[in-house]
Amino acid sequence: NAGVMQNPRHLVRRRGQEARLRCSPMKGHSHVYWYRQLPEEGLKFMVYLQKENIIDESGMPKERFSAEFPKEGPSILRIQQVVRGDSAAYFCASSPTGGGDQPQHFGDGTRLSIL
């Protein structure tokens, strides 16, 4: 069974460019979550999506950040006009359902570096 797949593993962008981070959930999982981790800190929730729907985006910055989880294909976290402060590790997690005792299974993360 393939786990949560994130790509790329490392991404380097210059200030002002766009960053697109991809996440394919585990097989059979229809719930996707994105988190951001700054160095030496815990993960901070960004957004929770189900297929074609954003359920909770309370952790997303109001500007430049967007997320989608289309009917077909991976979930995408998009950061427009990146700035130095966007440098972080971005983790995607998935679960088969949204509730109960189902743990969220994480991908290996994308390390985003802004030059």
Added chain:
Amino acid sequence: AQKITQTQPGMFVQEKEAVTLDCTYDTSDQSYGLFWYKQPSSGEMIFLIYQGSYDEQNATEGRYSLNFQKARKSANLVISASQLGDSAMYFCAMREAFQGAQKLVFGQGTRLTINP
């Protein structure tokens, strides 16, 4: 708002000893879930163990057990017979368990180092 506190930034333990990593939480909800994740130096997040707020028994998974004290709002992770491969960051996290609010709130983490 929910809050998770891990008061031990770093811990050093001799191989084969047991270790307890502290976690306290703050919530007004009656139904919630508590998780522990391990993050080795390679960076991935590995799920270790889960405890539901209504579970009467402490969760166990191999060498991992969770010392759940609901009245004290603590959910400490116990690792028995520590191994060198246990050296990593450990994060405690909490999730609200009602519809529409499925985000995990993480603590700051504890860096565990196992000495040979």
